[in-house]
Amino acid sequence: MFRHTPLRVAALALLAVAGIGYAFGASYFGLEILTEIAILAILVLALDMVAGFGGMVSLAHGALAGVGAYGYAMLQAQAGVAPPIALLGAIGLTGALAWAIGAVCARSHGIYFIMATLAFGQMAYSYIFETPVFGGDDGLGGISRLDLSVLGLDLMDSRNFALFCLAMVALAYAACAFVLRSGLGRSLSGVHESEQRMRALGLTVWRVKAHVFGLSGMIAGLSGALAAQHIMYVSPGLLSWTVSGEALVVVILGGLGTLVGPLVGAAFFVVLKHEVGAITPYWHLVTGLVLIAVVMSRANGIFGALEAWVGRRRAARQPQPLAKEVPGNA
Amino acid sequence: MLETRNLDKSFGAIHVTRDVSLKLERGERRVILGPNGAGKTTLFNQLTGEIAPSSGRIILDGADVTALPVAQRARAGLSRSYQKNTLFDGLSVADNLGLAAMVAQGRGMGLGRDGLLHPEVRETVEEVAAQLRLSDHLDARVSEISYGMRRQLEVGVALATRPKVILMDEPTSGVGPEMAKGFHDLLAALPRDLTLLIIEHDIDLAFAVADTITVLNYGEVVFDGLPEAARGSSLLKEIYLGSWEDA
Numbered sequence A: 001m002f003r004h005t006p007l008r009v010a011a012l013a014l015l016a017v018a019g020i021g022y023a024f025g026a027s028y029f030g031l032e033i034l035t036e037i038a039i040l041a042i043l044v045l046a047l048d049m050v051a052g053f054g055g056m057v058s059l060a061h062g063a064l065a066g067v068g069a070y071g072y073a074m075l076q077a078q079a080g081v082a083p084p085i086a087l088l089g090a091i092g093l094t095g096a097l098a099w100a101i102g103a104v105c106a107r108s109h110g111i112y113f114i115m116a117t118l119a120f121g122q123m124a125y126s127y128i129f130e131t132p133v134f135g136g137d138d139g140l141g142g143i144s145r146l147d148l149s150v151l152g153l154d155l156m157d158s159r160n161f162a163l164f165c166l167a168m169v170a171l172a173y174a175a176c177a178f179v180l181r182s183g184l185g186r187s188l189s190g191v192h193e194s195e196q197r198m199r200a201l202g203l204t205v206w207r208v209k210a211h212v213f214g215l216s217g218m219i220a221g222l223s224g225a226l227a228a229q230h231i232m233y234v235s236p237g238l239l240s241w242t243v244s245g246e247a248l249v250v251v252i253l254g255g256l257g258t259l260v261g262p263l264v265g266a267a268f269f270v271v272l273k274h275e276v277g278a279i280t281p282y283w284h285l286v287t288g289l290v291l292i293a294v295v296m297s298r299a300n301g302i303f304g305a306l307e308a309w310v311g312r313r314r315a316a317r318q319p320q321p322l323a324k325e326v327p328g329n330a
Numbered sequence B: 001m002l003e004t005r006n007l008d009k010s011f012g013a014i015h016v017t018r019d020v021s022l023k024l025e026r027g028e029r030r031v032i033l034g035p036n037g038a039g040k041t042t043l044f045n046q047l048t049g050e051i052a053p054s055s056g057r058i059i060l061d062g063a064d065v066t067a068l069p070v071a072q073r074a075r076a077g078l079s080r081s082y083q084k085n086t087l088f089d090g091l092s093v094a095d096n097l098g099l100a101a102m103v104a105q106g107r108g109m110g111l112g113r114d115g116l117l118h119p120e121v122r123e124t125v126e127e128v129a130a131q132l133r134l135s136d137h138l139d140a141r142v143s144e145i146s147y148g149m150r151r152q153l154e155v156g157v158a159l160a161t162r163p164k165v166i167l168m169d170e171p172t173s174g175v176g177p178e179m180a181k182g183f184h185d186l187l188a189a190l191p192r193d194l195t196l197l198i199i200e201h202d203i204d205l206a207f208a209v210a211d212t213i214t215v216l217n218y219g220e221v222v223f224d225g226l227p228e229a230a231r232g233s234s235l236l237k238e239i240y241l242g243s244w245e246d247a
């Protein structure tokens, strides 16, 4: 059940200040990293919404982001649609596809759900890879970024684009929080706890799953459309299942079902990739070790561990702690 | 209010419901008795739609609901509690009741404001909590309250949908005799227009709450009538053996 705790609000504020502050101080390379973090953050927010709050562990989200990227590329660069419309179109297209995937997969659970989403992701990958209009292995280029000159912003400037992506993270976060707090989001939490009981209470469970999966897909589509604008080029690798796997690693590293945790996870993951990657090509080994440590510690990721620690400290300070204040996942 | 006509259910060679025809009037409180494995829970599962009967019909409030899925029957006013707690374990007592009220009030699919904070939802939560003496534990998580309270919450979640008919599957199972008695007093205080169908193992408790009694044995209705008549039934004595002598 999603709720904002003081700790979460504080963490969000800190992340916002750090992100914006860094954007103004960073060099070109730093801005590229910040943009990469922001785009990944949007994808993992989308994934946490379904996996963390609905138990729908998806291996299709990488492909969904890829569909958003190709959707934007096709509309904007190939069909010549105005970038804002292309962006909305890409988001809508990804959302519709995700809704259909969610509706079909809604009846499967656990490992079967994961495999079904993986299958859909792979289908999307091979469709894009094999269809000539998408440029095959070579991908598509000639992609323009959004034109925000009316606001006096040139998004071709790395700093402006990084700030724009940060604003999109804030928007995606607000959208996730809005959905999770709505009746639909509360129903999703109930379904996560007991699908049988929610059904017996009168809820059409598959619809809840499909709707949330569709909304999550829209956010994944936004992430992909931003990625397309960032590199101004799309290739089938965007839809690779490893992107979904990586996103899942980030969500678990950060803290499943916390919404804030995945943001922390995204920053941690990208920084680790670049910092350790600069020293040794074996950076995946380090990420692997960190992931194993997090999983073995049985904490709910980095942010979950922080919440547990704060909870314990508060309990220690108060002789008679309010049991309800002990944080768990969400 | 709730009726079954010649309900039959087999799992392969096992015949668990045999030609069961029941009729509950509005506001009727009926207790189902029967030994372990008599098919009581299986009958409930067919009434709610969680299991499809092999043949026969189920009529809810004048409408044939035999083919309706679980959620639609629930929306038509049928609610149930489970023999084995089926709660939202990670959530608070208030959220458990709130989810039930929210869904029943048709706010479970909305994208507007917080579904649990709607005044009507909160009002129902408070009312049901008061009905079941859970008001002091609204903020506690399910895992933090006693087993007896969880059994009460199990019924509370079913009540929070404000149903026309409520099915309770051994609401006092595993609860001490004193608490079970108290619980039955709470049930007795429920509105008289609510139709109750209760599976109960304890014969004394059954007689205390029942307007009518149905006895199931090997999936078959072997008694259907008033409690006074049930007391004289030799069949019931036979089925309940020891416990009947104690009663």
Ligand SMILES: Nc1ncnc2c1ncn2[C@@H]1O[C@H](COP(=O)(O)OP(=O)(O)OP(=O)(O)O)[C@@H](O)[C@H]1O
Pocket (backbone or CB within 6 Å): B011, B014, B016, B034, B035, B036, B037, B038, B039, B040, B041, B042, B043, B083
């Ligand atoms: N899905 C199923 N498949 C096969 N047999 C089943 C199934 N569900 C129930 N049964 C059998 O049907 C019979 C009736 O079971 P049911 O749970 O309805 O009994 P009950 O009267 O509720 O018993 P208890 O008092 O122990 O709760 C039992 O013999 C049980 O093993």
Ligand SMILES: [Mg+2]
Pocket (backbone or CB within 6 Å): B040, B041, B042, B083, B169
């Ligand atoms: Mg039973």
